[in-house]
Amino acid sequence: MGLGKLLHQHTEHADAGGVLNRPRAYELFGAIAFLGGRRAAFTRVAAAARPRAGDQVLDVGCGTGYLSRILAPVVTPSGHVTGLDPAPEMIDYATRNAPGNCTYVHGEGQRLPFPDGSFDLVISSLAVHHIPVEARPQALRQMVRVLRPGGRLLIAEFRPPANRLARHVIGALSGPAMRHDPRDLLGTMIPDAGFTVESEGDLPYLLYYVRARRP
Template identity: 50%
Template sequence: MVEDGGARPGDRVLDVGCGTGYLTWLMADTVTATGSALGVDPSPDVLAHARRRAAGRPNCTFEDGIAERLDAPEGTYDVVVTSLMVHHLPEEARERAAAEMFRVLRPGGRVLVADFRPPGNPAARHLVGAITGPVMETNPVHLIEPLVRGAGFTATTAGDLHPWIHYVTGTKP
């Protein structure tokens, strides 16, 4: 996912719905000390964990925030990523979240939206649903690309990272 996100040394990266900060941390390594990676999440508990994990990395920080109302000026970031977050948003908030990701990216900036892809096998899908709940059993990842395009991103590509991740990338014109 880091490679698909397109971050380079010196870039400013925003990880929306960062959770425990794993992807944020990897992005901070990718952008090196000349760049920065900021993870935002609404959960104080996971942010505390992320901050502990990133101790000693001055280019990797975490803040309280929600996808539908990002606290950043327009055009602040070179790359915006989000992984395993979209399914947590109510359906009515997803378009606003995608619009916010578009707003905070600079022209030419890249977005990567990745989420859980349910198994193709009906028995495995049922097992996932029994363990995690019905959202994960039927997570409509086919709607991610139209969501990204609808926010205004172009040059979108979609793919799968086996076994469980579907992703879409796009560029802000």
């Protein structure tokens, strides 16, 4: 059985990861896939976003809320983290486990239900490859829209291992959505949406990030 079947009941888009609606299975997968290093990996992702006390943060494709729970104490006392995911099961799970300054909202990255300029920081980890291919540019444009001028974006995605056999095994287990090099996956979508890219590169645990800013 592929990873996809374990984590969601159906997918409408063979070339995208789709909506995941099994939060407990996802948490188990996260614990196993990062070989016990999930917290360290996501702490690095959070640090790459350079969150500040007081930030209003949006986590697009928040899943179970794991990353937003890491960010929440960093932005206290006045900061807030809003997580968004299309799976009601993920939103329920995240809400049940939410710190006081986190809230979770049902929705899609390509149709963000927030006013213009509402956030200081938009972060999206391992979620762009889940958005349908044709909706990804629109999702990036929505992220620009909901950021205030000068606001920051942090996208984190998987990067395939350098080792060919390991790449093959991961591709076979995960399906097509996780086989792409993140540089190909993201292409020029981030600058095309109106962001200025400030930094990008590899992180530990087979992760890759792009940090950008709304001019």
